[in-house]
Amino acid sequence: MDTAPGADLAARLTQTAAAARVPASMTALDPMRPRPFRIERWQRDLSDTFTIDLAPLEGSPLTFRPGQFNMLYIHGAGEVPISISGDPERPERLIHTTRAVGQVTNAMKALRVGDVIGVRGPFGTPWPVEAADGHDVVIVAGGIGLAPLRPLIHAVLARRGRLGNVVLLYGARTPEDILYRKQVSAWRGRFDMTVHVTVDRATGRWSGPVGMVTKLIARGGFDARDTAAYVCGPEIMMRHVAQALLDRGVAAERLFLSMERNMKCAIGFCGHCQWGPDFVCKDGPVFRYDRVATRLAQSEV
Amino acid sequence: MVSLQDMDDLLNAHPFFAGLGPKHLDELAGCARNERFDAGDYIFHEGGMADRFYILRHGQVAVEVKVPHKGSVVLETLHEDDTLGWSWLVPPHHWTFDARAVSLVRAISLDGVCLREKMETDHELGFHLMARFVPVMGERLRAARLQMLDLYAPPA
Incomplete structure (x- = not known):
């Protein structure tokens, strides 16, 4: 049979990629090559x-699962890992919420509608939504940690009928730092979910709770022994939240965290994001608590 | 007015007093009364005589401190099932902060003078109360330390 010279190599690379669990949405040849995407909407959420x-400029939309991230390439500035924060059932709009903290994210902040950036992905392990089936769901977010959890909230609400109580606990720095404020209000207005928001510092006319997000856990609204919990925020916050959930009776194997490390290649080759025996980019960012508990308490891992 | 038996039942049902025997619950009920505060009412003021503590049954209380040029700053809020106040336990029995009802608040208050007298003669009661207050203090201290870290601040 007559085949093009590269076909055999491509087929072998595809097999290798499959073995390495490179997402099926990408061909084996291009996990390192960004696809051009156009900015359709740019919205400021908070001051930073x-x-x-x-x-996509061409080709099909990028499908993803909640909790996964993309590498976003800004021409002339570099590449950064950013979690996807849109609805997984509406992949035609690929949504990323970013905090401008470094050179690349600041360059990204300066972009506007019509500008083109490169996208590689999606990468990483997803939030296991199905682990919640038949259970109550507790989602705990700290600060900008709400962004990687938003696709999960969409997915949870999409399978609402299979779940018990659904509780979202969100801790922000101040009332002005509440991310997705309109959407959080809308969720709060639903009859089929409980939403509590607390702030570290009250400002203005805020009349809601003030204090650590861990305190919201004590307010209950879920049956801890029959609960799946998903947590994202600064690492210290996640440690304390995880402990508070465990103390209440949530099972360690139904408790999930999303870790943040310095992801560069996103496919487990470069080693920048190594965390103990794992690479956060491909073995994470979502981890089951009982598999990382000992590492979580250690520094410099 | 709530009868002593009703108060006994109220206290018995509260997680803070879980595990106390009938004798001690009776002693507590003898020092307890129902309280109600409307939104905006101050429950106590910094420096005031700390002669009681509160078990919140409903509503939200802000623990505040007055800061020059900034007005009242809310340090934390307390809610249903939280306890409010421990300055009654140890001399000089003065409140350290203000406490203000943010919403309608229903609470049970326990008279500190009454309790301190009972704890003098019944050290076991004192032990049981201390064993319940220390974890609350520890939890508040932990929360305050984490709040102090300003975890959600932009990276420096």
Whole structure:
């Protein structure tokens, strides 16, 4: 049979990629090659945080699962790992919420509708939504940690009928730092979910709770022994939240965290994001608590 | 007015007093009364005589401190099932902060003078109360330390 010279190599690379669990949405040849996406919408969320909606210049939309991330390449600035924060059932709009903290994210903040950026992904392990089936769900977010949890909240609400109580606990720095404020209000207005928001510092006319997000856990609204919990925020916050959930009776194997490390290649080759025996980019960012508990308590891992 | 038996039942049902025997619950009920505060009412003021503590049954209380040029700053809020106040336990029995009802608050208050007298003669009661207050203090201290870290601040 007559085949093109590269076909055999491509087929072998595909097999290798499959073995390495490179996402099926990408061909084996291009996990390192960004696809061009156009900014369709640019919105400022907080003083240093913004959300962009992307659409591919060509080809099919990028499908993803909640909790996964993309590598976003800004021409002339570099590449950064950013979690996807849109609805997984509406992949035609690829949504990323970013905090401008470094050179690349600041360059990204300066972009506007119509600008083109490169996208590689999606990468990483997803939030296991199905682990919640038949249980109550507790989602605990700290600060900008709400962004990687938003696709999960969409997915949870999409399978609402299979779940018990659904509780979202969110801790922000101040009332002005509440991310996705309109959407959080809308969730709060639903009859089928409980939403509590607390702030570390009350400002203005805030009349809601003030204090650590861990305190919201004590307010209950879920049956701890029959609960799946998903946590994202600064590492210290996640440690304390995880402990508070465990103390209450949540099972360690139904408790999930999303870790943040310095992801560069996103496919487990470069080693920048190594965390103990794992690479956060491909073995994470979502980890089951009981598998990382000992590492979580150690520094410099 | 709530009868002593009703108060006994109220205290018995509260997680803070879980595990106390009938004798001690009776002693507590003898020092307890129902309280109600409307939104905006101050429950106590910094420096005031700390002669009681509160078990919140409903509503939200802000623990505040007055800061020059900034007005009242809310340090934390307390809610249903939380306890409010421990300055009654140890001399000089003065409140350290203000406490203000953010919403309608229903609470049970326990008279500190009454309790301190009972704890003098019944050290076991004192032990049981201390064993319940220390974890609350520890939890508040932990929360305050984490709040102090300003975890969600932009990276420096």
